[in-house]
Amino acid sequence: MGREIKLMQGNQAISEAAIYAGARFYAGYPITPSSEIAEICSRVLPTIGGIFLQMEDEIASIAAVVGASLAGAKAFTATSGPGFSLMQENLGLAVMGEVPCVIVNVQRAGPSTGLATKPSQSDIMQLRWGRHGDQTVIALCPASVRECFELTVKAFNFAEKFRVPVILAPDEIVGHMRESFEVPRAGELEIIDRKKPSCPPDQYLPFEAEVDGIAPLAAYGGDHVFHITSSMHGPNGYANNNPQNASWRVEQLHRKIDLHRDEICLTKTFDTEDMDVLMVTIGATTRSGRAAALEARKRGVKVGVLQLLTLWPFPEKEVAALARDVDTVVVPEMNYSGQIAGEVQRVVGTEKEILRVNRYNGTIITPRDILESILESRSGQSVRAGG
Amino acid sequence: MKAGVEMKKSQKRHEIILAGTGGQGLVLAGILLGEAAILEGRNVAQTQSYGVASRGGLSLAEVIMDRDEIIFQQVQNPDIILALTQEALDKFRPEAQKGVPILFDTTLAKAEDGASLSGHPFTRIASDLGNTSAVNMLALGALCAATGVVDIQSLARVIEKRFKAKADLSLQALYRGMELVRGA
Structure with a gap:
């Protein structure tokens, strides 16, 4: 069927x-x-x-x-x-x-x-x-x-x-x-459930990370009684202002993400094998960007697209690897300040030019907006993209 | 317009704009067109643009149907435009001057002649059928007959599936819209 x-x-x-x-x-x-x-x-x-x-x-x-x-x-x-x-x-x-x-x-x-x-x-x-x-x-x-x-x-x-x-x-x-x-069928996509404590209730420490950087989490209402506070706390969940403990806590909050960043940083690439221009995109702008890239290729400019599905942690390694050998990096995004472009600039260094294409009036960035920016930057003069 | 029908049927990709005002059921019309195209094995992207009010103001629904992947989701080269208000017609008249056929409602917009313009009193006929809110179905029937973007039978199937026992008026409006254009 x-x-x-x-x-x-x-x-x-x-x-x-x-x-x-x-x-x-x-x-x-x-x-x-x-x-x-x-x-x-x-x-x-x-x-x-x-x-x-x-x-x-x-x-x-x-x-x-x-x-x-x-x-x-x-x-x-x-x-x-x-x-x-x-x-x-x-x-x-x-x-x-x-x-x-x-x-x-x-x-x-x-x-x-x-x-x-x-x-x-x-x-x-x-x-x-x-x-x-x-x-x-x-x-x-x-x-x-x-x-x-x-x-x-x-x-x-x-x-x-x-x-x-x-x-x-x-x-x-x-x-x-x-x-x-x-629509995916039941069982087709992996579903992960949180790790539960396997220790006896009186030994449970809700913030004591295991080797993977993550502590098991019990459920309220069960045998494992535990305390959660927004203030700095120790492995047992109770307030603890000790400087050593504070360092350990802040580090732990970061470490559990850092340890698994390769699993977390999701990206897709389109035609990046032979590109001269790298475009970094997010969300709907990816679609304008991909359409612009295909049109640019018809005009002899080899544009590849890196789509960031994960925004944070920022996929630095993926951006750096693809940006290394291109002369131009294009970042279209629906904001004035270039929030993604700034991150890309941080990763590729200030010596590489970032071509920013921004819209911030509530309307969509079109393929033509991006294409014209790319063609203008390539020719060093104003070129109408047409079509 | 009749000469264009066969040519359009052989196209791989169709781009359609449904324009009017909030409350005319344009997004629903776009959804039904999209569902009909899915029945015919095509990929569909449907988008919309509207203001903060649920009634009034310019409202747009766009539909793209393609045998291939739809990369950019917005209409760039419309094959046909439906305009159900004066504001919608005024907005898209320049497209008609470029040769894009526009079907418009002569009840809510002033009747006018022009290349690529085709006016019908959609709202009045819907009202005569017993419900002004069937105007979207009437217009869909006309649009379908004018362009052949989907089979009228595919549209009838998705209307029956969605409205079940209450599909009668919608179907009646759909076929009446088709006759409007075929008879013209």
């Missing part, structure tokens, strides 16, 4: 993939352009033994998600810029308490409430640094409905495996786009 091909929206794929990955708890406060996720979860979760909570605001939403996760559920929420800003405080708690959870931030144009229905890729730095203090998270960014599904499953897997909040950050274009899509 043929497999079922559906016309599915990005936000729907995220909701279905969350459930596929085992999520049974959603708490959120609806906001465009993420509201379809809340809508679908409100309909589906109660029918499969899950819980949907519409909370009074985003602060309460992430608090409920953290609590549900500590009680053993795979939990998530979805929001957009204004709500994501409100979630930072308790997201910091999730980082400090090493609480697995997934936050979907469907990126819209800001600052502040900005353009509610229009796309943007300007939360890149907020994903990484939105919370105060020294910490790491994982952030993923899909470019298609298929990737919405696959990266949502990855997001839950990474959260569970590394005891860390994972942020999935599609732009509005991808969240709202519908595409024909072959």
Whole structure:
């Protein structure tokens, strides 16, 4: 029998993939352009033994998600810029308490409430640094409905495996786009569940990492009674202000991600074997970029594309390896400040020129925008791309 | 327009713009077109653009159907444009001047003649059929008959699947829209 091909929206794929990955708890406060996720979860979760909570605001939403996760559920929420800003405080708690959870931030144009229905890729730095203090998270960014599904499953897997909040950050274009899509069957994609303690309850230390850098996590309500605090704490979870302990804690929060960065840093390449120009893309801009690259090749400019599916930790090795032998690196992104371009510049060094293609008016970067920039930079004079 | 039909059927890729105002069901029309194209074995990308209001304002739905992978998801070279309001027609009239056929609603936009322009009173006919909100189905039938981008039977199948027992008015509007263009 043929497999079922559906016309599915990005936000729907995220909701279905969350459930596929085992999520049974959603708490959120609806906001465009993420509201379809809340809508679908409100309909589906109660029918499969899950819980949907519409909370009074985003602060309460992430608090409920953290609590549900500590009680053993795979939990998530979805929001957009204004709500994501409100979630930072308790997201910091999730980082400090090493609480697995997934936050979907469907990126819209800001600052502040900005353009509610229009796309943007300007939360890149907020994903990484939105919370105060020294910490790491994982952030993923899909470019298609298929990737919405696959990266949502990855997001839950990474959260569970590394005891860390994972942020999935599609732009509005991808969240709202519908595409024909072959839905993965049950069992087709790997599902990872968090490590549980195997020791007797009285010996359980919730922050004592094993050799893989990660400590097992018990569930509230069970035999393993444990304490979580947002303040600096020792292996047993109780407050500890000892400088040696603080160093160990901060290092541990970083080390568990650093140890596994090759597994976490997901990228795709298109026509990079013989390229003279490297384009680094994220999210929907990948699609404009790939179309521009194909058009540039027809005009004799060999452009290759590196798509970053993982934004954080930044895929430095992958960018550096591909940028080494090209003379130009192009970075198109839907923001003014060049948030990805700045990271690429950091990796390739200041002597290499980065060609930045930016849009920040709520409209999409077109293949033509990118093509014209590339052709202009190659010829050193203004060339109209036409078509 | 009739001469264009056979030529278009042999195309590998089709790009369609459905333009009007919030509340006319354009996104749903785009979804149905996309689902019909999937039945016919094609890849589909459907996008939309709208303001903050759920009613009123310019609303656009775009559909791309392709036998190959759809890389850039937005319409760049439309094969046909549907314009269900004056604002939508005004926005896309320059495309008609470039030769892109535009089907427009003469109930909500002023009737006008011009190369590539084809007006029908979609909203009035939908109202005569008993429900103004069937205007999207009527327009889909017309668009399908004018271009052959998908088989009318594929559209009928996806409408039946979606609306089940309530599909009758939608189907009636779909076929009425088809006749509008075929009879013209």
